[in-house]
Amino acid sequence: MADETAARTDLADLARTRMDELQLSYRRASVLAVDPEDPESGSLWTRGTLENLANRRVIKAPGPAALRALAAALQLPLRIVQDAAAGQFMDIDTLWDEDEETRLMVRHYQSLTPEDREKLRAIAEAWGRPNQG
Missing domain, CATH: 1.10.260.40 (lambda repressor-like DNA-binding domains)
Structure with a gap:
């Protein structure tokens, strides 16, 4: 092999x-x-x-x-x-938020559209933010 x-x-x-x-x-x-x-x-x-x-x-x-x-x-x-x-x-790609504290692991990330990639980045950013309320 x-x-x-x-x-x-x-x-x-x-x-x-x-x-x-x-x-x-x-x-x-x-x-x-x-x-x-x-x-x-x-x-x-x-x-x-x-x-x-x-x-x-x-x-x-x-x-x-x-x-x-x-x-x-x-x-x-x-x-x-x-x-x-x-x-x-x-075949998993890793996205990190800006502070590199939140990691999002995505299968086939490279095959996603640019719009879908941006949505995933936004999810990672939102998840990494402390609750405000």
């Missing part, structure tokens, strides 16, 4: 770009990919899986611990890695 190419590559592109920025080899990134909530578990990403991910090959969707470990290796906030994984593995 590793020979097949992923349909969406959000997490793959994020990982490849960030590894380039940090000048991380697959091997070094694999060593750093430890879940900060359970460091005793050791590395949760193999060199081969990271290489398959970065080369846009299909891999098994990572779970929460693996995403925390990847965020640690890439030195990124967890939510950025989670959003990229949601896009790649579930």
